[in-house]
Amino acid sequence: MTQIRREDKLIKTDQLNKQDFAMRPLRLDNLEIFEDVVRCGGFRAAALGRGVSSSAISQSIGGLEEALGIRLLNRTTRSVAPTEAGEQLLRRLGPALHDIRTAIDDLNQLRERPSGTVRINAPGPAADHVLCPLAFEFMEMYPDVNIEIVSDAAIIDIVQQGFDAGVRFGNQLAQDMIAMPLGPALQYAIVASPDYLRRRGRPASPHDLLQHDCIRRRFPGGTMATWKFEKDGEEVEITPNGRLTLSSAHQERQAALAGSGIAHLFDDYVRDDIEQGRTIELLGGWKKKLPSWYLYYPSRRHASAAMRAFLEYIRHQHW
Structure with missing residues (x-):
């Protein structure tokens, strides 16, 4: 040697x-x-x-x-x-770094106001119409707290990815998570532009939509969104047909405004368009009420002072 x-x-x-x-x-x-x-x-x-x-x-x-x-x-x-080594390190690193940040942030309890960063993962519609307005008001109340909202419809491990909380549709979440309602119950609206309806006619029932150009949505996991309806106890679910497939509500709204087809969007996205006559609501009697968005966070992890303040703020909202 x-x-x-x-x-x-x-x-x-x-x-x-x-x-x-x-x-x-x-x-x-x-x-x-x-x-x-x-x-x-x-x-x-x-x-x-x-x-x-x-x-x-x-x-x-x-x-x-x-x-x-x-x-x-x-x-x-x-x-x-x-690399394989990098992935192995990352799996252990996310929770460990979160614990370190929380330990440091807990010192905020010795100060008058919480500080630090709250990171939340949420689908685009929830971020646009519920989470962002809440965050804006919360940040005025707590000027030392930073908020980071990442719009993502994919199902992820929020702990591994370093998030304090996530937002998902409904309350079907992992057992080790605590969930709380975030906003009122939701409803979808079926809308199309006046120009499209002049060209193609107006559907009278959910089944008529199968004869129309519908603007379809593909989720991050690859599945296609189905459209659900309810009237007088009758429930109908269809898989829409259409030439255009998109991946975000903003894109679907733009397509509907352009006359490219019939869109299936949360009320929040199209309320102003309907009131201004840019789009026309269809099948209003078939609206199905859905669960609200839910904010969820780990039950076995000590929340930071900033996160605790945000949770307390959410609890005092009246939906």
Whole structure:
């Protein structure tokens, strides 16, 4: 085995490697940066979120990989993805970093007002019409609290992804989650532009929609949305036909306004359009009441002071 001289002592090279590895510093902020890079999908997006340069993010990740002695990210010119080791670290890292942030944030109890950041994952419609208005008012009441809302309709593990809470439709959630109503019961409206109705006629029943161009919605998991109706105890569910398939309520509203077909949207999205005559509501007697949005959060995790303040604020709302 090769030998080298260090401080006048002969040390085997494999022993030196172990000693050098043990002396490499491991910075906790680099772990948080690693989580940001994976969550944001790249160095540039993580850098923008932190207000630093991409090269600074790259150096931090390089320092972390050197300290751990293993590659955490596979890098190409177009993408960044965690290695097997990176994925394993990330699974443990998210909850651990959340606990650290919560421990630090708990010091806010010694101050007059809570501070810190509340991160919430929510589908676009819930964020647009319920969560954002609540957050705006809450932030006026608590100027030291930051709110980050990520619009995402996909079902995710909010703990693993570093969120304090999530919003979903209805209260069918995992048993280890606490859920609370977020807003009143919901209703969908079926709408089309006057121009479309002049060209294609007006459906008289839900089944008539099968003869129309409907604007379809594909969920992140790949399934197609069905349309549900109810009248005098009769329930009808259809899978709409149509040439246009979209993935967001904003896009569906735009398509309806352009006369591209009949849209199936929450009342909140189309109320003004109906009142202004830009779209016409169809099958109003067939509206089916649905559960409200629900805010949910882990039951086994101690909430930060900022999150506790936000939950208390939600509890005092009158829907």
